[in-house]
Structure formats: C-alpha cells, structure tokens
Amino acid sequence: MAFFESEFWHPSVATDIVLFTIRNKKLCILLVKRKDNNRWAIPGGFLTKGETLKECAVRELREETGIEVPFLRQFENFSNPNRDTRKHQVISVAFIGIHPSGKLKLKADTDVSDVDWFFYDKIPELAFDHNEICIKARDKLNSLLNENAELLFPFLDKEFTLTELQETLMCITTQPSSLKEKRNFRKWVFEYASGKGLVIETGNIRKGNHRPAKLYSKNI
Amino acid sequence: MAFFESEFWHPSVATDIVLFTIRNKKLCILLVKRKDNNRWAIPGGFLTKGETLKECAVRELREETGIEVPFLRQFENFSNPNRDTRKHQVISVAFIGIHPSGKLKLKADTDVSDVDWFFYDKIPELAFDHNEICIKARDKLNSLLNENAELLFPFLDKEFTLTELQETLMCITTQPSSLKEKRNFRKWVFEYASGKGLVIETGNIRKGNHRPAKLYSKNI
DNA sequence: GCAAAAGTGTTGACGCTACACCCATGG
DNA sequence: CCATGGGTGTAGCGTCAACACTTTTGC
Numbered sequence: 001m002a003f004f005e006s007e008f009w010h011p012s013v014a015t016d017i018v019l020f021t022i023r024n025k026k027l028c029i030l031l032v033k034r035k036d037n038n039r040w041a042i043p044g045g046f047l048t049k050g051e052t053l054k055e056c057a058v059r060e061l062r063e064e065t066g067i068e069v070p071f072l073r074q075f076e077n078f079s080n081p082n083r084d085t086r087k088h089q090v091i092s093v094a095f096i097g098i099h100p101s102g103k104l105k106l107k108a109d110t111d112v113s114d115v116d117w118f119f120y121d122k123i124p125e126l127a128f129d130h131n132e133i134c135i136k137a138r139d140k141l142n143s144l145l146n147e148n149a150e151l152l153f154p155f156l157d158k159e160f161t162l163t164e165l166q167e168t169l170m171c172i173t174t175q176p177s178s179l180k181e182k183r184n185f186r187k188w189v190f191e192y193a194s195g196k197g198l199v200i201e202t203g204n205i206r207k208g209n210h211r212p213a214k215l216y217s218k219n220i
Numbered sequence: 221m222a223f224f225e226s227e228f229w230h231p232s233v234a235t236d237i238v239l240f241t242i243r244n245k246k247l248c249i250l251l252v253k254r255k256d257n258n259r260w261a262i263p264g265g266f267l268t269k270g271e272t273l274k275e276c277a278v279r280e281l282r283e284e285t286g287i288e289v290p291f292l293r294q295f296e297n298f299s300n301p302n303r304d305t306r307k308h309q310v311i312s313v314a315f316i317g318i319h320p321s322g323k324l325k326l327k328a329d330t331d332v333s334d335v336d337w338f339f340y341d342k343i344p345e346l347a348f349d350h351n352e353i354c355i356k357a358r359d360k361l362n363s364l365l366n367e368n369a370e371l372l373f374p375f376l377d378k379e380f381t382l383t384e385l386q387e388t389l390m391c392i393t394t395q396p397s398s399l400k401e402k403r404n405f406r407k408w409v410f411e412y413a414s415g416k417g418l419v420i421e422t423g424n425i426r427k428g429n430h431r432p433a434k435l436y437s438k439n440i
Numbered sequence: 441g442c443a444a445a446a447g448t449g450t451t452g453a454c455g456c457t458a459c460a461c462c463c464a465t466g467g
Numbered sequence: 468c469c470a471t472g473g474g475t476g477t478a479g480c481g482t483c484a485a486c487a488c489t490t491t492t493g494c
Contacts, residue, residue: 010230211464
C-alpha cells in the first residue's frame with residue numbers, strides 16, 4: 001500500500017448525502033448500516049484524487065446503494081474538528097438528493113451491510129453528527145421548495161396526476177400556503193409551471209374508482 | 221519541519237473570502253496581491269489543524285488584511301481538480317463577507333505585498349479561478365439580499381440615515397424593485413425592519429446643506 | 441425666497457385566497 | 468343513482484407600486 005506524505009497537514013474530505021423520497025405519502029430518507037461501527041448513517045465517503053465533490057457524491061451513492069439520482073446539490077459543510085469520532089479531522093460536504101418514489105432495488109456493498117428507507121420522523125440515532133445533518137437538510141429542503149417549487153419534480157415518476165403532484169408538495173412543505181388549496185394549486189401549475197414549459201399533458205389518463213385523472217410529465 | 225503522512229490521499233482544503241463593501245456609492249471587493257505569483261487574488265488560505273472552516277476564514281482575513289468582519293458566510297465549494305495550478309488538488313470553500321465602508325487601515329503581511337479595495341466592475345484578472353468565484357459571490361449576494369433585506373445592515377456604520385440605507389440597497393440589488401422608490405422603501409423599513417426591532421431611531425440627526433436627517437442604528 | 445433633500449398620504453390596479461360549484465366514473 | 472375524487476369560475480379582500488404632496492434646512 002502506498003503512503004502519501006506532505007509537508008503540510010491536510011484534513012480528510014468526505015461527501016455525505018441526505019437522500020429524500022416520498023413513500024406512503026410521507027417524507028423518507030435513505031440510510032445505510034455501516035460495517036465499521038455497526039450503526040445507521042447517511043451514505044457518503046471520502047473524496048478520491050481527481051474527482052469533484054459532486055462526482056464523489058454520485059459515486060458513493062452508486063457504490064453504497066446502487067442509486068442514480070436525478071437531483072443532487074451541495075447545501076452545507078460540516079467542519080467541527082470533533083464531528084468525527086475517529087482520529088483524523090474530517091470535513092464533510094453535505095448534499096441533498098431527491099429520488100422519485102422508493103421503488104428500487106437497494107444493494108448493500110463492501111462497506112455497508114444494509115440499506116433502507118426510513119420515515120423522516122422515525123430516524124434512529126445515527127453515527128457521528130448525521131442526525132444534525134439530516135435536520136439541517138430537511139430545513140433546507142423546505143426553504144428550497146419555498147423559493148422554487150420546481151424542486152417537486154425530482155420526487156415524481158415519469159407520469160403523474162396533478163393530485164399526486166400536490167400531495168408531494170404537502171408532504172414536504174411545513175408552512176401554510178395557498179397552494180395547499182386544490183384550485184390555487186392547479187392555477188399555479190398552469191400559469192407558472194406550464195407557462196414555463198415545465199409540465200405538459202401526456203394525453204394518457206389514470207383510471208381509478210372514480211373520474212379518471214389526466215396524466216402529466218415534467219418536460220425533459 | 222514535521223512531515224505528515226497517511227495511508228490515504230487527502231486534498232488540501234482552503235477558504236477564500238469575497239469581501240464586499242460600498243465606497244463612493246459603488247460596490248467594491250477586497251483583493252490582495254500574492255507574493256508567490258505576484259497576482260491579485262481574493263484573500264484566503266489553508267485550513268489548519270483543529271479549526272473550523274469559518275475560524276479559518278476569520279483568521280486568514282485578519283492575517284492578510286487586518287480586518288474583523290461583521291458578516292461572513294459560506295456560499296459555495298469549488299472542487300474542480302484543475303482549479304489550482306499548483307501540484308496538489310485544492311478544495312476551496314468560498315465565503316461572502318460584508319464590511320461597513322472602506323475606512324480601515326489595510327496592512328499587508330508576509331504572504332501578500334499589497335491589499336486594496338477594487339470597484340466590482342473594475343476587477344483585474346485574478347489568480348486561479350478567483351474571477352469565477354467573484355462572479356458567483358456577486359450573484360449570491362444579490363439573491364441573499366432579495367430573500368432577506370437584513371443583509372443591508374452589515375454594510376452600514378453604527379449610525380446611518382434612511383437615505384444612506386436605501387442607497388446601499390440600490391448599489392447592490394440588480395433587479396427592479398419597488399423598494400427603489402423612496403416612499404415604499406421607508407414603509408418597508410418601518411413596517412418590516414422596525415417592526416422586527418432591527419432598526420431604531422437614535423435621536424441624533426445628521427446636518428447637511430438641506431433639511432437634517434434623522435439617524436438610525438441597527439439594533440444590536 | 442428658492443433649491444434641494446427629508447419625510448408623508450392616498451388611490452387604483454392587480455393578485456391571490458377562499459369558497460362554491462360542475463363533471464365523470466365505478467359500483 | 469349516489470359517493471367520490473377530478474376539475475373549473477369568480478367575488479372580494481388586501482397589498483403595494485406609483486405619484487403627488489408637505490416640511491425643513493442653507494444660502
């Protein structure tokens with residue numbers, strides 16, 4: 001094994017990803033069970049030579065969970081010198097990820113023994129400062145959605161009804177908003193999202209026990 | 221000199237600070253002239269053992285420029301493997317800083333030969349990817365201000381008139397806004413900022429060539 | 441008295457909230 | 468034919484952008 005040496009001290013740099021989805025109309029996040037300390041944690045790992053932080057996050061997600069994710073964005077750095085209980089100081093670059101629905105085969109790998117979705121309000125005690133990271137990520141998700149409702153779309157599958165789109169919003173947002181009202185929500189979709197070309201009618205319909213609903217898709 | 225060695229490769233981690241102020245009613249940023257490559261750059265430097273990223277930024281600003289800054293916030297990481305032309309990969313954590321007015325004694329130190337304020341629209345070609353960092357910081361400053369106008373206050377001295385407060389806003393914001401109108405701006409101050417207790421009348425006045433203006437201060 | 445900056449009152453247009461209402465389907 | 472979820476029309480209220488206006492000072 002090669003050893004790296006340097007005239008200067010360097011911290012370690014890791015990415016950690018808080019990956020959100022909606023299951024059973026509730027907000028969920030993805031956790032992995034680490035083999036090194038046998039605790040649940042958010043997926044992530046160390047930066048390797050020559051990659052960007054985002055590439056690192058994408059790679060770690062794929063390795064640890066087998067997931068390709070349509071939305072991934074840095075939101076905060078965690079640099080408290082005592083945040084990692086192991087010897088070396090670790091700077092963690094935290095990402096928010098969004099995945100459409102929980103239907104996917106989760107595969108554990110060499111570093112993790114288990115992978116699963118957890119309801120956000122049933123998160124167990126996690127390794128390191130990962131509980132804090134989750135709380136900050138959830139706050140950030142809420143405020144991002146408030147600034148820009150386009151963030152809804154990564155949560156959704158290819159085709160969806162307007163009711164599903166609205167239910168997704170209501171799972172995530174915590175503030176009161178007139179968009180929680182059906183009429184206003186639909187006006188918003190047509191004036192704002194459709195006007196910007198974000199959502200288009202596919203022509204298909206979803207049949208249920210009652211009047212069928214038109215299906216829409218995010219445009220590209 | 222001690223050498224550090226590790227089983228794993230580590231990147232270097234640095235903080236870089238885009239420090240804004242207003243001079244002559246124009247937005248300015250602080251630049252330092254680096255001794256190592258004789259080029260202008262934004263202040264910053266490497267993380268040292270046991271400090272947080274913010275502590276690092278505060279320390280670097282003090283060392284390179286002698287400035288204590290009332291507002292300092294991380295806004296983005298720059299991790300392109302080729303961003304630093306020197307051999308080692310450097311992750312840069314970029315900060316936005318805000319300083320009230322440009323009146324301060326700037327002192328150069330061992331790493332930098334010169335320090336000065338530059339009008340934002342007269343920034344020269346900078347070292348590394350620092351021009352890109354400045355552009356991103358300026359965008360971010362604008363959007364932060366749009367979300368939360370409290371960001372105006374770090375630009376101001378202890379006492380200021382409402383006209384000065386408004387001029388500061390107009391130096392920074394690029395979008396059209398009804399707050400550019402005097403009447404609406406003052407309503408905003410009294411209903412929003414004063415209601416939140418952010419700004420209070422000091423009782424003092426500033427004399428000029430015309431009707432004197434009441435002075436206000438940010439509340440703590 | 442006049443120029444210039446400080447500071448105030450008010451209205452009309454617009455957007456959004458809230459509510460009531462029709463429509464299509466399965467059982 | 469009725470229960471249920473899909474889908475639409477619109478009144479009225481509140482907000483605020485925009486403009487006109489008064490006040491206070493120096494010269």
